[in-house]
Amino acid sequence: MPKAMGINERMPRRKVQQFQAHGQHDPNHTDGRQEGPCFKDDVRTRSYRDSIYQNRHIFKDKVVLDVGCGTGILSMFAAKAGAKHVIGVDMSSIIEKAKQIVACNGLSDKITLLQGKMEEVVLPYPKVDIIISEWMGYFLLYESMLDTVLYARDRYLVPGGKIFPDKATMYLAAIEDGEYKDDKIGFWDNVYGFDYSPMKEIALTEPLVDTVEMKALVTDPCPIITLDLYTVTPADLAFKVPFSLTAKRSDFIHAVIAWFDIEFGACHKPITFSTGPHAKYTHWKQTVFYLRDVLTVEEEEVVSGVLENKPNDKNKRDLDITISYKFETTDNLRYSEGSCFYRMC
């Protein structure tokens, strides 16, 4: 039996192992995902690097706070871009490595690294001009550090200060995924000749973090919520938003998927990256929510509904997600509506 799967000490924020990497959706990415080093995720790190290096005029002589700095790569980008001083804060003991790395790159006098909670550490500056942070989790908000970023914003950011990135938008779309739904959900109907339906019930409530192929998309994407980091509050992270998905072709719908786009709007020329199925692979992949029923849709027909997301009452780190949908069509045999509950834990 494998070792503790729910726990990934090296990267507590990303419980990669719990969400199975199976690679069937995208055979090019079966390897190296659980590997660890975040910056092997090119899209993400490059976007941060570009948004910092291409905006040296914004960073020049500024005090920068890096929330959840990890190995310190973003802090070093900011220091190299001419920041007056960078403060990196992380709760993890990775900060010890970060200190060594910063030292051997000759940036110790430019970067102060602090281990501790944002709420508790004492910064060497009362206010900062810029906050940089790579806070996003799976489904944008699962085990994300957004709360901490917002705390840092309210306490330390000067009026008119900038946040990198400053905008996140979540999208939904519906996919055809019969084969894989059968492997993930149908599997439990017959396990070596036995009925494993109790496991199936749980499997249906577990969103799957996985790469989805572009060709699986049956509908257009629908933006459901945009978080403006200058104004969003922790209370806004529990939300209930409508969606409307228009089929691009006649097909079956087995699941709804979610992803997010990130924007560095403070840049001279805004830089964005997407974690959607159309974009280059990122470790966030997409989040797949299997529906209990299979919908049979025709081109231009619309599945509408509401997605509700809120932190679990007992365990704030878990997310309770409900997707209610209605597929109205003149064909009574294909009419369908339902409400599915999911928990990311």
Place this chain on the structure above:
Amino acid sequence: MLQETKDKYNFDLRRIQKELDLDFLGTIKLVNYIRSQVKAGNLSPDVSSKSNFEDEVYLKPVLEDDALLYSLDDIEDQDPEVPGGTEAERRVTELQEDLERLQSQFSEYRIAVQKSMEEQLSKEDEKLISAASSAQKSTSKAEAIDSDYFSSYSYNGIHESMLKDAIRTDGYRDFIYENKHLFKDKVVLDVGCGTGILSMFCAKAGARKVISVDNSNIIDRAKEIIHENGFGDVITCIRGKIEEVTLPVPQVDIIVSEWMGYCLLFEAMFDSVIFARDRYLAPGGLMVPSHATLRIAPFADPDFIDSHISFWNDVYGFNMRSMLTGIYDEALVRSVQPSTIPGDSSVFLPLPLHTITVDELSFLKEFQVTLNEDVDSLDGWAIWFDIFFMPSRDSPISDDAIPSEMQKKGFVAFTTGPDGPETHWQQGILLIDHGKKSALPLKKGQTITGKVGYQKKSKESRSLDISIEWNVQEGEKGSQEWSLQ
């Protein structure tokens, strides 16, 4: 104040303190217990027994800056039974003693509160909600590790990956179904039953009774699954540690268990299986599987070294070699290609499951391998295990049996080595730190002798330390330790 509570609410703190023989911490717990009960609306908390407020949670003050907690020791001073000193000197000594006692009590209290808070916090990480409410008396680190261990098996994903590991699950199924005569009317114990698949195999093969034990929440699912498949009469599920539960039978005819961890012995679950064997297996009873072997082979993979080690030399223009600190200390679990094994493999420990003891699981054993191709550098070692299901405890099997050959003879066996299909166990990869001196190239035909040691990190820990000493014939020597955690 105490007089007031005594008169008004018929509550005599000092009396209760005495009756229940409460120490300082006990009194603090009592106060917090009462406060929390009252806060929750219960105006007459049950204080008849100490056990009502034994829980560490009551070390945490319910009221901020609770004045009563801070003046608890004054209570004793006010106690009329304590004779007041008359001589000034004696009084000073008493006060000094009091002060010392007070200081030590408060530091104890502080530590206890700290500890209890930390536990509360770490409990939040644990998804085992029921365990949190029922098992809160556990305070030791070992138990915390254990509870993490068992709760890690409460997720669907881990069971899915094990069930979908066909090499593993087919192996058990094939042996059980092809040997129904062994199971017919027998009493079987399944140690660490998980979702109950092996138990159901045994029930289907005709076992009279199957007792399935697991200490993870998954057993609730197992019960449902077993019931839905109509085996509720045959299979009894028991939640708990095999060392602690009471079985409904004094002994069993067969023990079936899938206990194998990375590098075979990671997780130390086998210790529990040995316990079960010694405690419950009838004389002449059968262990399923019956034999295991641990193998070691040389590993050379320049591409892997490049992506795993050299990568850190330049990360977006920064030198991140600090990330390499300790990188050679950790055993990796990876599935490697046969082409990365430039030599033969050697069995360093055969494990006859019927007789091996827990003591034998910490060892230092010799091995010898021969290279079958030239390599620029010996990058490390690969470790894996093979599993054999022999139909009786006396079935002959050699110490260096090979699964594919045993299969040809009609026995059920499987390998987790690079030559076989991938399993979820993959292989243990132990990278050699060549340090400053560059590694020497090795030639085909060269022999490497050495010793492999396995040592559990500590008694409570489920992690594993592996040491290897090696000596290349007319070449380099080395020794290194790795930890698998």
